[in-house]
Amino acid sequence: MVNNEGKRYVLSGLWLLGLILSIYLLSFFGNFGPLSNPLIPFPYDTIIAIAIGLVFHYFAVKSGFRTEEIKSIIKEQLEQD
Numbered sequence: 559m560v561n562n563e564g565k566r567y568v569l570s571g572l573w574l575l576g577l578i579l580s581i582y583l584l585s586f587f588g589n590f591g592p593l594s595n596p597l598i599p600f601p602y603d604t605i606i607a608i609a610i611g612l613v614f615h616y617f618a619v620k621s622g623f624r625t626e627e628i629k630s631i632i633k634e635q636l637e638q639d
Contacts, residue, residue, distance in 0.1 A: 566623065573617035580610045 588603030589596050598606065624632075 570621040570623060573614055573621055576617070577610070577614040580614070581607065584610065 584598065584603060584606055585591055587593070587597045588606075589598070589600045590603075596603070
């Protein structure tokens, strides 16, 4: 059986799979792929890569959560001040 904490760790990392798949597809169909005439020409593949990076950065930040270790570190830092 999988506990809820384990599910949370796995689900919070799903954005990474989406990022890897998106960049893989963009690289394949873009200027760096094996196609002689890429479907996504040079400046547009870079612009799309920037957009993908920004979108998945948002998902990465939103999927973050405080673990018990982080909570204890924050508590220690607040007590020192």
